Every structure is written in C-alpha cells, then in structure tokens.
Amino acid sequence: MSKDVKLRNFHQAKWDEPIIFELSTPGQRGILLPRIDNEVVNTVGNIDEVIPKGMKRKNKPKLPELAQPQVLRHFLRLSQETLGQDINIDIGLGTCTMKYSPKIHEQFVANHKFSELHPLQDESTTQGILEIMYKMEQFLKELSGMDAFVFQPGGGAQAVFSNASILKAYHTDRGEGEKRNEIITTAFSHPVNSAAPHTKGFKVITLMPDKETGYPSIEALKSVVSDRTAGLFITNPEDTGIFNVNVKEMVDIVHEAGGLCIADIADANGLFGITRAKEVGYDMCHYNLHKAFSSPHGSMGPCCGAQGVKDFLAKYLPVPVVKYDGSKYYLDYDRPESIGKIRKFYGVVAAVLRAYSWIMSIGADGLKEVSELSILNNNYLMKRLLTEVRGISAPYSEGNYRMEQVRYSWQKLKEETGIGTNEVERRCMDYGVQEYYQSHPPYLVPEPFTPEPNETYSKDEIDEYVSILKKVSQEAYENPEIVRTAPHNAPISLIPTDPITNPEDLIVSWRVYKRKKGLK
Amino acid sequence: MEKKKNIVYPYMPNSVESIKKEMMDELGIKNIEELYSYIPEKLRMKGKLNLPEPLLSEIELKEHVEGILSKNISCNEYLSFLGAGCYRHYVPAVCDEVNRRSEFLTAYCGGTYTDHGKCQAIFEFTSLMSELVDMDVVSLATYDGGQATCTSLRMTHRITGRKELLVPSTMNPEILSQLRNYCDFMTITLVDYDPKTGQMDLDDLKRKISEDTAGVFIENPSYLGFIEEHGEEIGKIAHEHGALFVVSADPSSLGILEAPVTYGADITCGDIQCLGMHMGYGSGQSGYIASKDDPKFIMNFPNHFYSLYENEKGEFGFSRSLNQRTSYGSREKAVEYLGTNTGLWAITAAVYLSLMGPEGMYELGENIMYKSQYAVKVLSKVKGVKVLFDKSTNFKEFILNFDDSNKTVEEINKELLNRGIFGGKDLSKEFKQLGQSALYCVTELTKKSDIDRLANELSQILK
Numbered sequence: 005m006s007k008d009v010k011l012r013n014f015h016q017a018k019w020d021e022p023i024i025f026e027l028s029t030p031g032q033r034g035i036l037l038p039r040i041d042n043e044v045v046n047t048v049g050n051i052d053e054v055i056p057k058g059m060k061r062k063n064k065p066k067l068p069e070l071a072q073p074q075v076l077r078h079f080l081r082l083s084q085e086t087l088g089q090d091i092n093i094d095i096g097l098g099t100c101t102m103k104y105s106p107k108i109h110e111q112f113v114a115n116h117k118f119s120e121l122h123p124l125q126d127e128s129t130t131q132g133i134l135e136i137m138y139k140m141e142q143f144l145k146e147l148s149g150m151d152a153f154v155f156q157p158g159g160g161a162q163a164v165f166s167n168a169s170i171l172k173a174y175h176t177d178r179g180e181g182e183k184r185n186e187i188i189t190t191a192f193s194h195p196v197n198s199a200a201p202h203t204k205g206f207k208v209i210t211l212m213p214d215k216e217t218g219y220p221s222i223e224a225l226k227s228v229v230s231d232r233t234a235g236l237f238i239t240n241p242e243d244t245g246i247f248n249v250n251v252k253e254m255v256d257i258v259h260e261a262g263g264l265c266i267a268d269i270a271d272a273n274g275l276f277g278i279t280r281a282k283e284v285g286y287d288m289c290h291y292n293l294h295k296a297f298s299s300p301h302g303s304m305g306p307c308c309g310a311q312g313v314k315d316f317l318a319k320y321l322p323v324p325v326v327k328y329d330g331s332k333y334y335l336d337y338d339r340p341e342s343i344g345k346i347r348k349f350y351g352v353v354a355a356v357l358r359a360y361s362w363i364m365s366i367g368a369d370g371l372k373e374v375s376e377l378s379i380l381n382n383n384y385l386m387k388r389l390l391t392e393v394r395g396i397s398a399p400y401s402e403g404n405y406r407m408e409q410v411r412y413s414w415q416k417l418k419e420e421t422g423i424g425t426n427e428v429e430r431r432c433m434d435y436g437v438q439e440y441y442q443s444h445p446p447y448l449v450p451e452p453f454t455p456e457p458n459e460t461y462s463k464d465e466i467d468e469y470v471s472i473l474k475k476v477s478q479e480a481y482e483n484p485e486i487v488r489t490a491p492h493n494a495p496i497s498l499i500p501t502d503p504i505t506n507p508e509d510l511i512v513s514w515r516v517y518k519r520k521k522g523l524k
Numbered sequence: 525m526e527k528k529k530n531i532v533y534p535y536m537p538n539s540v541e542s543i544k545k546e547m548m549d550e551l552g553i554k555n556i557e558e559l560y561s562y563i564p565e566k567l568r569m570k571g572k573l574n575l576p577e578p579l580l581s582e583i584e585l586k587e588h589v590e591g592i593l594s595k596n597i598s599c600n601e602y603l604s605f606l607g608a609g610c611y612r613h614y615v616p617a618v619c620d621e622v623n624r625r626s627e628f629l630t631a632y633c634g635g636t637y638t639d640h641g642k643c644q645a646i647f648e649f650t651s652l653m654s655e656l657v658d659m660d661v662v663s664l665a666t667y668d669g670g671q672a673t674c675t676s677l678r679m680t681h682r683i684t685g686r687k688e689l690l691v692p693s694t695m696n697p698e699i700l701s702q703l704r705n706y707c708d709f710m711t712i713t714l715v716d717y718d719p720k721t722g723q724m725d726l727d728d729l730k731r732k733i734s735e736d737t738a739g740v741f742i743e744n745p746s747y748l749g750f751i752e753e754h755g756e757e758i759g760k761i762a763h764e765h766g767a768l769f770v771v772s773a774d775p776s777s778l779g780i781l782e783a784p785v786t787y788g789a790d791i792t793c794g795d796i797q798c799l800g801m802h803m804g805y806g807s808g809q810s811g812y813i814a815s816k817d818d819p820k821f822i823m824n825f826p827n828h829f830y831s832l833y834e835n836e837k838g839e840f841g842f843s844r845s846l847n848q849r850t851s852y853g854s855r856e857k858a859v860e861y862l863g864t865n866t867g868l869w870a871i872t873a874a875v876y877l878s879l880m881g882p883e884g885m886y887e888l889g890e891n892i893m894y895k896s897q898y899a900v901k902v903l904s905k906v907k908g909v910k911v912l913f914d915k916s917t918n919f920k921e922f923i924l925n926f927d928d929s930n931k932t933v934e935e936i937n938k939e940l941l942n943r944g945i946f947g948g949k950d951l952s953k954e955f956k957q958l959g960q961s962a963l964y965c966v967t968e969l970t971k972k973s974d975i976d977r978l979a980n981e982l983s984q985i986l987k
Contacts, residue, residue, distance in 0.1 A: 161863020
C-alpha cells in the first residue's frame with residue numbers, strides 16, 4: 005500500500021553570509037529621519053546644552069553602517085538559510101505542533117486597525133479587538149470546560165508560572181502557604197512544569213514513568229502526596245504521546261490531599277472535541293495559541309499562553325480581564341485579589357486574533373477533524389516507522405496506539421552501527437527537512453527523537469518523511485561515514501558545537517569574538 | 525453525533541475521505557475513533573463543542589474578521605500622545621519585510637544547521653544590542669521589558685545572596701506589579717523622589733540601603749519621562765554597600781544618552797518594542813538583558829545564549845550554549861524557568877539597528893529630545909496646564925498636570941477623544957500624589973503641528 009518516495013536532490017541555500025558588522029562601510033545610511041523643524045530648534049536651542057551634564061553619549065554606539073539594499077539583502081539571505089514550517093515538512097519538531105499558519109491571518113495582524121492600536125486607548129476605540137478577546141475566551145472555555153481565561157502570559161512557560169503564582173496565592177489565602185510547599189510533576193511533562201513552580205518557590209517532586217505504561221503508577225503518586233502537597237502539574241498526553249488513562253484517579257488523589265491540579269495543554273492537538281480539562285477535574289490549565297491554534301512560532305516567539313482556571317480561582321487571574329456588559333466590552337482592573345501583572349498590558353494579542361480566526365474558519369467539526377487527523381497521521385507514521393525502518397523503536401506501551409506524537413529511540417541503531425540520534429538528525433536535513441526534536445530532559449528514552457505529524461501534513465508528505473528516515477537508517481548500516489559527517493547540504497558543514505560548559509568560552513557578541521581573536 | 529459529510533478543509537490535506545480510508549486501511553481500522561477508544565468513557569467529551577458555525581471560505585472569514593476590526597480606531601486615524609511602556613515609533617518598511625518572511629515567521633527551535641540564518645540573525649541581535657548598551661553579554665530577547673527587569677533584579681539576589689531591592693517610587697507600575705509577583709521572596713522598598721525634579725532622593729536611598737540590599741534599580745529615562753541625572757552617584761552608593769546597580773534603559777535614547785554602563789550599571793535591561801515593532805495592542809513588547817563578560821553574571825542568565833563556533837573551514841555556526849543554566853537543560857535546577865519568548869522581535873530589532881546605524885540612532889534620540897523639549901515649552905504655556913518635574917530634562921515623555929483647571933484627566937481625555945486625539949495616560953490612580961496628571965508621549969512620528977494642535981485643543985478645552 006505505502007510506497008517509497010523518491011528523495012529530493014536537495015541543497016539548502018548557502019550564502020556564506022558575513023556577520024553584519026563585516027559589511028559596514030563608514031558613512032552609509034540605511035534610513036533617514038525627517039529634518040527637525042527650524043521653529044522647534046529655535047524654540048529649544050542647542051540640544052547639547054539641554055541634555056543634563058554627563059548624560060550626553062560621548063562615544064556613539066559602534067553599530068554597522070549600511071545602505072538599505074544591503075541590509076535587506078543580508079537579512080533575506082539569512083532568511084533563506086532558515087527552514088521555516090512554510091517551506092519544509094516540519095514533522096520533526098514534535099512537542100511543538102508545527103502546523104500551517106494561515107496566511108490570511110497575517111493580513112489581519114498587519115491591518116492598521118490592529119497593528120496601530122495602543123493598549124491604553126480609550127475602550128470605545130478598541131471595541132473590535134476586545135470583542136475578539138472576549139469571544140476567544142468563550143471558545144476556550146467551551147474547549148476546556150474551564151470558567152475563565154486570560155491571554156496575558158507571553159508563552160506557555162509564563163502561563164505555567166502564572167498558574168504557579170495562583171496556586172501559591174490560593175494556599176496562602178487558606179493559611180497553608182508555608183506548609184504546602186511541594187508540587188508534583190512527571191518526568192515526561194514539559195520541563196517548565198518543574199522549573200516555573202520552582203521559580204515561584206515550590207519544591208519539586210518528579211514522578212518517574214512505569215516501565216510498561218510510560219506514565220507514573222497510582223502507587224508512585226500516593227507515596228509522595230501529603231499535607232505538604234500544593235499541586236500537581238501534569239501534561240497528558242505526555243511527551244511520549246501516551247495518554248495517561250489514570251489521570252482522573254491521580255487528580256482525585258491530589259484533590260483529596262488538599263492540592264490543586266494544573267494541566268499543561270500546550271500539546272492540545274489530539275484533544276479537541278475528544279477530551280476536556282473539565283472532565284478530568286483540573287483546576288487550572290493553559291493552551292499555547294502558537295501551537296495547536298495555528299499562530300506562527302516566529303523563530304521562537306512572540307506567542308501566547310492562554311491561562312484558564314475554574315471559577316473559584318478566577319479572582320486571582322492577572323489583571324485586567326475582558327468583560328462584556330451586554331452592550332460594550334471593557335477591561336476590568338478592579339480585582340483586589342489578583343496576582344497582578346505577569347506581562348505588560350494584555351499579552352500577545354496578535355496570537356489571540358489569529359487563533360480566533362482559525363477557530364472561526366473550521367468550527368466545532370473542524371476542530372475534531374484536526375484532532376482525529378493528527379491522531380490518524382501519527383499512528384500511520386508510527387506503523388510505518390516501526391515496521392519499515394531498521395534500528396528504531398518506540399519504548400513504553402508497546403503495541404498500543406498513541407495520540408498526536410511519539411518519542412522514538414534510535415538505541416538499536418546506535419548499538420548496531422555506532423550512529424545515534426545526533427548523527428541521524430544531522431543527516432535528515434540533507435534531504436530537505438528541519439532538524440528534529442530529540443527530547444526534553446530527563447533523557448529517559450535513549451537516543452530519542454519526537455516527530456509530530458499534525459493535521460496540516462499530507463499523506464504524501466508523511467510518506468516522504470518515512471522514506472527519508474528509512475534512507476538515513478540504511479546509510480547508517482551501509483555507509484555510516486556519510487551520516488557521521490553530515491550535514492552535507494546545509495548552509496554550513498559540520499561544526500564542533502559540543503555544549504560549552506565554561507562561561508569563559510561564551511561568545512554572544514561580535515565584539516567579544518574580535519577581542520578573543522585579537523581583531524580590530 | 526452526526527458529523528457533516530464531505531467537508532474538505534483547506535488546511536487539512538488528509539480530510540479527503542479516500543485518503544483517510546487509505547491510511548485507516550494501512551492501520552487495519554474502520555474508523556478513526558478506534559485509535560483513541562482506550563480513553564476512558566468518563567473522560568470523553570459528550571456531544572459536540574458549542575461553537576459558532578464556521579466561515580469555511582476565506583472570503584467569508586476575511587469579511588467577518590475585518591468587520592470586527594473595523595470597529596477599532598487606530599493611531600493612524602487619531603493623533604496619539606500615549607506611551608507609558610508601549611510606543612508609536614516609525615517602523616521601517618524593511619523591518620516588516622524581513623519579519624513577515626515565511627522562513628523567519630514560521631521557524632521555531634531548529635538549530636545550528638537548518639536554521640543557520642535564524643541563529644546568525646539572533647547572534648547579530650545580541651551583538652548589535654551589545655554595542656548599543658556597550659556591554660559584552662546579551663541574551664536572547666525576553667517576554668517583555670518587565671520580565672527583563674524582573675530577571676535582572678532576581679539575578680542580583682543570586683549573585684549577592686541578599687534579598688532586598690531598592691527601586692524608584694516613580695517606576696512603571698505595571699513592571700512593579702510584575703516584580704512583586706516574580707520576586708515575592710524579596711523585600712522591595714520604594715525610594716522617594718525629589719518632588720521638584722522627580723530625581724531619586726539620594727538621602728532616602730542612603731537611609732534605606734543596607735548590607736542586605738541585593739540591587740538598586742533605576743529606569744532611565746524614568747517611567748515618568750525625566751532623565752535621571754544621578755546615575756553615577758546612585759551606582760556608587762549601591763557599590764559601596766556591596767549591592768549591584770541595575771538600569772532599565774530605553775534603547776531609543778541610547779544614540780544620544782549615555783549607556784548605563786558608563787555610569788556604573790552592572791546589568792542593563794529594558795524593552796525593545798521601540799526598535800521596529802508595531803504596537804499591536806501591546807503585542808510588540810520584548811525585553812533585553814545585558815551584562816559584563818563575567819562568569820558570575822553569565823551563569824545567572826536564565827535565557828538562551830547563541831554562542832559563536834568556528835570550524836576548520838573558517839565557517840561560523842551558532843548554538844545554544846551553557847544550557848545547564850536553563851530549564852531546558854536542567855528542569856528545576858535551572859536558575860529560573862525558560863520558555864519560548866520573542867525571537868522574531870529580536871530579529872526585527874537587529875534589522876532596525878542595522879538600518880539606523882550610529883547616525884540614525886543619534887538622530888532618533890536628537891529628534892525625540894527636541895520634540896520633548898518643544899512640547900514641554902509649548903504646552904506649559906496653556907492656561908490650566910502645568911508641567912511637573914520641569915527642573916528635570918525630559919525624553920519622549922512628560923507629565924501634564926491639570927490641577928489648576930477645574931477638570932479631571934478623564935474629562936479632558938474624553939474631550940480630546942471627541943476631537944480625534946488620544947490624550948496622555950491618566951496617572952491619577954497610580955500616582956495619587958501627582959493629582960490630576962497625565963503622562964504624554966512624543967516620538968519622531970510626532971510633528972510640530974501635532975504638538976501645536978494639542979496645545980490649541982487643550983486651550984479650548986480648559987478655557
């Protein structure tokens with residue numbers, strides 16, 4: 005039935021583009037400003053005398069000097085040396101839901117009726133955007149069963165931090181803020197479920213997965229729950245794409261002990277219309293609007309972590325919240341028990357506008373279609389990989405279906421050929437696909453990789469992806485050197501980037517590079 | 525639950541029934557539900573999501589969304605004097621051209637090879653910022669300037685082991701709120717200001733600083749618009765007590781005003797929305813953090829560093845480095861948490877700074893400096909209007925006080941709105957001691973005629 009796809013004779017753009025500072029020619033200008041009105045100059049006088057003593061900059065910043073076409077060309081060359089989702093089969097970056105971001109949405113965010121809105125304008129002049137925020141909140145309430153949402157967190161991680169802040173406020177109000185200082189999470193939950201509560205001052209207990217099922221046992225949870233438990237931060241399905249069928253029992257145990265339960269639903273793509281936070285019994289959750297809700301990832305942001313809570317926690321949400329009084333939308337700041345601000349203003353509203361547009365374009369049936377196709381694509385990919393690609397395995401819950409992604413292992417390949425996941429990853433890109441995501445820590449699955457073939461990839465593209473992995477695996481057995489020395493078709497060849505551990509070796513600015521090299 | 529038949533969704537290639545069937549056949553299943561039937565019944569959603577009927581065609585969607593957006597009135601339509609943390613600067617066309625490129629817009633966390641161009645652009649962002657603030661180490665951009673301040677001040681705790689922060693009582697109230705939540709284990713003390721100038725009260729600073737002070741913080745220019753002139757003394761007082769000196773500096777001022785490091789800052793931070801980002805109702809915010817090239821600072825950054833590597837061919841590559849600091853490297857053992865921030869705005873700021881160059885940044889600062897002084901001069905002549913802190917010099921923002929009129933800021937702003945003007949941010953709730961005051965903002969986009977018009981309209985309103 006499935007066929008091998010002819011692989012591309014691919015080479016990525018290779019511009020050998022200098023660092024922008026090397027392109028500088030003294031005197032060139034990229035853009036000019038309007039002349040200052042004579043009358044303004046005459047009224048104000050000599051600006052050097054106006055600037056307070058010692059505050060006038062003595063040495064101009066050593067920025068490069070380029071004309072406009074050269075600046076544009078430089079950055080366009082860099083853009084060509086970047087494999088965005090729009091131009092490649094971006095299945096490899098699992099846990100990230102690299103889905104198509106509809107182009108019409110970019111017209112909406114570029115519309116001056118959005119792009120030129122100041123966040124402090126009178127509400128009578130922002131009724132349109134407030135309406136979109138309000139309606140999007142209603143959509144997310146329906147999708148999750150939660151009672152209130154805000155969009156202020158600037159990403160999923162900040163939403164987890166905001167939830168951790170509410171968790172602390174809740175226990176503090178109940179006089180248990182000091183005592184309940186532990187949170188529980190799982191090893192396959194995104195690392196921010198450990199790090200954000202820890203940043204908020206909680207101790208972290210991490211449950212390890214059962215060897216068979218891939219998720220923690222009820223007994224493991226029971227053994228750590230106590231009157232010190234503040235809450236459970238959990239992802240389901242976890243990074244492995246395995247749905248934890250005991251999640252409700254876990255939530256009940258934590259509730260019984262007086263803790264709250266917080267769901268990281270960044271990976272929502274397999275859940276729409278199938279299962280909701282409410283039925284599980286979660287108290288708080290967040291969605292990433294730049295993942296399952298189609299807002300583009302933007303070279304790592306800007307993005308939006310939509311934070312949702314049950315009624316009894318809504319008073320703690322970051323301020324302000326959007327309200328509707330039957331005739332007009334408004335921002336409610338009168339929230340004395342709020343945790344305050346998490347980010348300036350109301351968050352990355354551009355992502356809300358796009359996510360709203362996305363839901364409006366597919367509706368309830370479309371959302372369920374998103375999840376069903378993600379699950380179908382993923383299990384189709386898994387079946388083909390496990391039956392046709394040598395050296396690959398999918399640890400845990402063997403023989404069972406998965407949700408929207410799978411964490412595979414190249415351990416067998418490594419044992420048999422010496423080629424591990426780093427090398428395979430580098431070689432895959434020679435065939436025109438993005439690097440893949442290996443794993444969040446801890447690296448429980450050896451030689452891991454985590455693809456996620458969401459609903460926006462065609463069967464042909466999934467087949468092509470399978471053929472690429474098949475080919476690379478075959479090369480590992482027959483011609484490992486070509487894999488080991490990959491990439492061969494990327495903008496640069498292999499470069500020793502073994503993680504540096506000594507801060508003395510860090511070079512994050514051109515001036516430091518020049519200094520270390522003794523260059524002028 | 526009956527699903528509508530035969531909808532083929534343009535964003536979902538496999539929504540064609542024959543393709544689904546082909547894939548299901550490969551898996552040996554009859555319907556997709558078999559793939560998730562193991563999810564317990566009690567967790568399954570009953571019935572259909574209650575959402576509006578979709579607008580399946582792009583034509584209908586466009587009409588619908590643009591219809592809602594048309595209810596907004598933008599700063600292209602009305603004259604705006606709003607600032608207070610989000611600014612209407614000119615966005616060069618090349619900035620939009622680059623950040624709307626599919627390759628950058630839809631890339632994510634790809635690394636050294638496939639996203640070489642993105643990595644280089646990020647390295648150039650940190651390199652360009654490092655010249656602007658004159659410090660060697662800059663991390664990838666943070667969520668916003670507020671987060672940059674929060675992290676910078678938390679770093680002072682980690683470096684000094686102390687738990688007290690001294691911050692100006694004139695500081696941005698939104699950022700102060702972020703800080704109170706982010707550093708809730710620290711004691712945050714407000715330092716008074718001189719009521720005539722707004723400048724930090726150095727005697728009060730000396731009274732409040734102690735051997736428990738981790739960091740002393742100022743904003744320059746301050747949230748209320750004046751240039752803080754005593755940076756060097758403040759830094760000295762901080763250092764004498766073993767505390768670190770953190771300065772939030774507006775990048776649009778740094779072509780003409782001194783970089784904080786020259787007056788003693790150990791960490792410089794701030795918001796880069798002014799460097800090529802549209803306001804987007806607050807979507808354009810993004811933060812920067814910079815420090816000296818010193819391991820004790822470097823190892824306390826929670827954000828990604830894209831370090832430069834070189835191979836034997838002389839090619840440069842870039843890779844995330846010292847990852848043990850970050851939660852992607854070591855979960856809760858990281859110095860703080862980390863997630864996806866604002867990479868596209870970092871790239872945009874790199875484009876902006878490359879276009880502007882040293883002369884452009886100087887002229888930007890000069891332009892705003894002139895406009896600010898002009899506005900203060902012209903508006904202070906309006907009857908019923910007082911400019912507060914007029915003994916200090918303003919950059920970009922300034923306070924108009926209306927206590928001498930019989931109107932509140934709210935009333936005045938309503939009347940301005942009726943005349944097509946967004947008045948300044950009402951300060952009367954957050955800074956009660958300033959009476960009926962508003963924070964006004966001018967940038968290089970504000971014309972002399974705009975300021976004259978404002979003066980004229982205010983004269984009529986306050987008549």
